[in-house]
Amino acid sequence: MARIVLVGAGSITFAKNLLSDILTFPELAESTIVLHDIDPERLATAEAMATWMVAELGVGARIEAHIDRRAALDGADYVINEIAVGGLAAVQRDFEIPARYGVRQTIADTLGIGGIFRALRTIPVMVSIGNDLAELAPGAVLFNYTNPMSMIPWAVYAGTPFRNVVGVCHAARDTQATLARMVGVPEKEISFVTAGVNHQAFVLRFERDGENLYRRLDELIEASPELRRRVRVEIYRNFGYFPTESSEHGSEYLPWFLSRADQVERYRIPVGVYLDWLADGFAEYESQKHSLDQGKGVTIERGDELASLAIHSIETGTPRLIHGNVRNAGLIANLPADACVEVPCHVDRAGVQPTRIGELPTQLAALNRATLNVSELTVKAALEGRRDHVYQAALLDPNTAASLPVHRIRELVDELIAAHGDLLPEGVRS
Numbered sequence: 001m002a003r004i005v006l007v008g009a010g011s012i013t014f015a016k017n018l019l020s021d022i023l024t025f026p027e028l029a030e031s032t033i034v035l036h037d038i039d040p041e042r043l044a045t046a047e048a049m050a051t052w053m054v055a056e057l058g059v060g061a062r063i064e065a066h067i068d069r070r071a072a073l074d075g076a077d078y079v080i081n082e083i084a085v086g087g088l089a090a091v092q093r094d095f096e097i098p099a100r101y102g103v104r105q106t107i108a109d110t111l112g113i114g115g116i117f118r119a120l121r122t123i124p125v126m127v128s129i130g131n132d133l134a135e136l137a138p139g140a141v142l143f144n145y146t147n148p149m150s151m152i153p154w155a156v157y158a159g160t161p162f163r164n165v166v167g168v169c170h171a172a173r174d175t176q177a178t179l180a181r182m183v184g185v186p187e188k189e190i191s192f193v194t195a196g197v198n199h200q201a202f203v204l205r206f207e208r209d210g211e212n213l214y215r216r217l218d219e220l221i222e223a224s225p226e227l228r229r230r231v232r233v234e235i236y237r238n239f240g241y242f243p244t245e246s247s248e249h250g251s252e253y254l255p256w257f258l259s260r261a262d263q264v265e266r267y268r269i270p271v272g273v274y275l276d277w278l279a280d281g282f283a284e285y286e287s288q289k290h291s292l293d294q295g296k297g298v299t300i301e302r303g304d305e306l307a308s309l310a311i312h313s314i315e316t317g318t319p320r321l322i323h324g325n326v327r328n329a330g331l332i333a334n335l336p337a338d339a340c341v342e343v344p345c346h347v348d349r350a351g352v353q354p355t356r357i358g359e360l361p362t363q364l365a366a367l368n369r370a371t372l373n374v375s376e377l378t379v380k381a382a383l384e385g386r387r388d389h390v391y392q393a394a395l396l397d398p399n400t401a402a403s404l405p406v407h408r409i410r411e412l413v414d415e416l417i418a419a420h421g422d423l424l425p426e427g428v429r430s
Helices: 012-024 040-057 069-073 087-100 112-136 152-159 171-183 214-223 231-239 247-253 261-266 273-293 306-316 362-384 387-396 398-403 406-423
Strands: 003-007 032-036 062-066 078-081 141-144 165-168 191-197 200-208 320-327 340-348 351-354
Touching (some): 003 012, 012 306, 040 273, 062 069, 112 406, 141 152, 165 306, 171 214, 191 362, 214 231, 306 320, 387 398
Parallel strands (some): 003 032, 078 141
Antiparallel strands (some): 320 340
């Protein structure tokens, strides 16, 4: 049976959701589930949870837990990654230091100065994982959940011999479901095509039986002042296609919102909200750990996580369509070939097969290229150890550039490099 490795298994909610899916698929319920985390306490909690779930469901899955990453990866068929390098302390630095310079952020994990530094501390670890997989499990599929998604898979396929990496994210799927609810049409009746760059993809086709459902959406927006106070609706109104990321998150990728206090108020942007979400996550971890310690276990409920669905399709041949983040190589003709793009992917026994989109509308490609400029420079900064590329990525970042002059951006970069220290690539630190 399949050997499925969860890297970053100490993220208990992440592990619980994946295990709920995997263990309730009869075809996967006899798999070997391998848990890896560098935090011994969290790894022990994840192991206790997985063991309890196997017993509760009465399935034959085998559970392994390893602090040693190479032992976990050896012989893997599938690896699911959601590491958070530096933990809460690093995220707090990503928010608190830029805030002193006047740079507002909401999530700080995809683009912006926070996304740049999350990538810089994550890429060295992902390169090590990619090199380990090339040696220990060259036939495996690496499913990546860790942000920034436009940078992490790119760093793996550009910086290691391992190429079979697919980034997975809920944003495209959730956006399609949201649009279906908004216009009052069952999702299964709608023809969607959604593509672009992760967290900045766009719904290119939104139709039912030849009817353009964007017309219905336009009527809803025209009738609702509240809808017109959402960032993603404003992007749709100006660029013609609905974006896949939430308003609070999408505001970080553009120059027009967070840099202006009046726009933060107008569009109701929750500055720093990710720190609140993390606090909720820590509280949930403590609650689940207490429940396991008391022998009460956790709730097991299917969530249709994309990685688990893809694994089931590859193992059984069940055809599915998911959105994957993969090397472009011409899938989107007017974006760079080496970039990591998000496109619909067919999945069956043949693996994950990306769909060729052709050209994006010019205005959407322009938005995506602005994101990819920052992504490319950040990936190169990490892989080549170049501090100058970090400055350049920050200078080209839309929100940072709209918030600060050049010399202050360089000072901010220097302070963040000093604060993150050994978490960053050596050449960047020197």
